[in-house]
Amino acid sequence: MALVSLRHDPLRVDELIAATAGPDHGGIAVFIGTTRRDADRTEVVALEYEAYEELALAELEAVAAEAEALGARVAISHRLGRVAVGEASIAIVAAAAHRPAAFAACRLAIDEAKRRAPIWKRTVHADGTAVWRDGVSAPVS
Amino acid sequence: MALVSLRHDPLRVDELIAATAGPDHGGIAVFIGTTRRDADRTEVVALEYEAYEELALAELEAVAAEAEALGARVAISHRLGRVAVGEASIAIVAAAAHRPAAFAACRLAIDEAKRRAPIWKRTVHADGTAVWRDGVSAPVS
Amino acid sequence: MVTGMPDDIDVTVMLFASLKEAAGTDRLQIRVPAATPVGAVWAHLPEPIRSTAPPTALRYALNDRWIAPGTPMSGGDRVALILPVSGG
């Protein structure tokens, strides 16, 4: 399995863990981002993700490489399309010899992936309205 | 599933994630500790874990409660008996509204679980020798 | 400069998120003078988008790479307009 991927179906954390596994790893840190019910005014029922796929893959690969420079093996998978409340939109796995490097690489990867990858979401509300989070329709959060 | 458990069979990270899941969680941080081939002199083929089970459960429950005070839902599962290279000996899941709390709770839980839970391992080497890591036979690492 | 001149070039503009929605398409073909900078693309978008000010945080990619807005375009280029991202 590729260490960086964009998927239109549910993320498979177990596959990411298997992809990063190795006998010299003693610690695996994982981050899973999920759709939160949230609700400023109306309840969120799903997020819908869209990517500039070519550049998003390149950017996530760059992020994974930067995280691996901290001493870990890193895999990143981002889901596109509709992601219902409770489902995962991003999964990051960082496997390292010891847990400090695993945690540091995982944290760097999620922070940078969110900051840099050209991927956008819109919040879909229970009342049927949908709002892009792209700084135009609504602030990025 | 109990949020804190000691198991003699392989850990199920998916069950821990399900046990902590909730619609108000946007981030799930996971740590998995695995047996590392290591090797000072002879290669490690497995770790064998033993617990003072009653107190270990109580201590892990206390650790989970402290981690939850950081704003997360926390599950901890520790495997006992033989854990081969690459297999998981401990799994911790911390689910929270946002990722900083999830990471902080996960990191606190693994650090404190390792420091406090009355659980011991011995390293089983490829040459058949085994050494307890309990400060008597060999330093704790 | 008038479109259709020999030194005009055709470029593709890629749109995402609310820009895509506002334009009703994810790709536009536009004809601009050769060497037009990437940052000048906004004025070639369809109405009513072009009448609004481009978002201050707008960034650009040229042929799948991040690029500075002053970079000149060549014929066949693909320019992407990148609004503030919200993945993860």
Next chain:
Amino acid sequence: MVTGMPDDIDVTVMLFASLKEAAGTDRLQIRVPAATPVGAVWAHLPEPIRSTAPPTALRYALNDRWIAPGTPMSGGDRVALILPVSGG
């Protein structure tokens, strides 16, 4: 004080890891004077363990709770000797 006196008590000592291995068992029954402190258990372990110094980092649990070594024991108590841990 001699064992078998009316104010002697029976307590269970729980052993783990290399202590269990050295003793050849995970539980010992010992008879000690009433109110003997938890920290005095080491001297009642079988040879050759009792002839070695107790590890400086040794901690104690009494009836499944952490306890200070000066705590006096009562009949039927379970005392656990806790070597430095290495779980995780």
